[in-house]
Amino acid sequence: MARLSGSRQDYLKALYALAPQGEVVPTSRLAAHLSVSAPSVTNMLRRLAEEKLVLHKPRGGARLTARGRREAILMVRRHRILETFLVRVLGLDWAEVHADAEVLEHHISDRVLEAIDRVAGRPDFDPHGHPIPDPRGRMQRRTLLPLASLERGARAVVREIRDADGPRMARWRSAGLVPGASVRMREVQRLDDVFELEVAGERFVTGSEGLDGVLVERRGGAGHGR
Amino acid sequence: MARLSGSRQDYLKALYALAPQGEVVPTSRLAAHLSVSAPSVTNMLRRLAEEKLVLHKPRGGARLTARGRREAILMVRRHRILETFLVRVLGLDWAEVHADAEVLEHHISDRVLEAIDRVAGRPDFDPHGHPIPDPRGRMQRRTLLPLASLERGARAVVREIRDADGPRMARWRSAGLVPGASVRMREVQRLDDVFELEVAGERFVTGSEGLDGVLVERRGGAGHGR
């Protein structure tokens, strides 16, 4: 199968990001996500439909075909392996590698991808905690819940931190709020929109903004972890 | 300074490859080297001249300006660091990494380049033995001579192997004819176009084809190396 252009890859990736289960996505949502005009989207959807990568019902939005979905998941795989590699092997900061991975994912050969996957230790999760699909598109399934939904006293382990802006991510990281960290909910002031947590044993107070991007796995037991 | 397009980078790289000292290069040579038509070259040279990256005397060929040369040398640096990284860190075969480096050199950020240079051990030479320019464009200077020019009995160390086709390179490599290997000239049959060498102590016989791409550094002494 001929190599898809970088632009096509971006459209498929966007469709997958906006509708991982293959739901219909309106033209305008795609345009906004990709920062292009609506006519550009219509135009590209027509081509992708001809190539059987999407189903495009005029004025009825678009959704991925099985083939399109497969390609999109491969892009996700490439991206996450690259991010993991940039952090674990090259030692770059995990809050800063996204842009580089975004570019490289379009230009890396299967051979090089395989090699960096190997030297990165065949990771199952990227530095943000996102699962990395295997070459056939399957990935680890976990049931995670937003950190903010924990009730008082509940313990959990941070598993995933979805893209947040740089400064917030930096603050979280310096407080130890990273994938793998154990947390306990201490107080919730919904009126003041403030959460008081224990992160790896340390007190940490934060506003709720962006906090729904922090996903945790509930930990049993009520012991005072240390 | 705005990022140069991949195409522009290729033209500058080609000009540098064909005229490392900044000599004038005819349009047709560039076209052949880049596998594009002559009008495409004329067209691009006009643009590069407007951007002060080349000097283009209509019907008189083109040559790099100081700025163009700087950009070209940076491309060489990127390429050679990438090749070294692909071999030393990712464990790929040095005869096969050229194409990957060719693509990636256009898309790698300075940050990632710096990091792979670091993990590759800040090499001064790439896996073919080519010197890697430093960030300011300077590189190690060596006086090398073609292997085929050695007289009978002379000893030398292989320093550089310029691109040869895959099969030949594979044969040389399996015989130990790689950068760093010591060699001794045993016989030269110019009529039959055959060279008999000692490579790392082993007898090795080869035709002359492509052999001028193997550059060596003469070794003093007449001892029977082992």
Add this chain to the structure above:
DNA sequence: CGTTCTCGTTAGCCTAGACTAAATCACGGA
């Protein structure tokens, strides 16, 4: 000194993938 041949340039066209402006569809409310 004129002819020829080679090489380079001009002219015009193509594709991918953007864009804006204008047209049109579909749906909800009167």
Add this chain to the structure above:
DNA sequence: TCCGTGATTTAGTCTAGGCTAACGAGAACG
């Protein structure tokens, strides 16, 4: 039912970087 409005598509342009065909300059040769 009809109309207004917002979303979407159509129509037409633009840029980068290719291409082929045709033209022209200058060297080489008779």
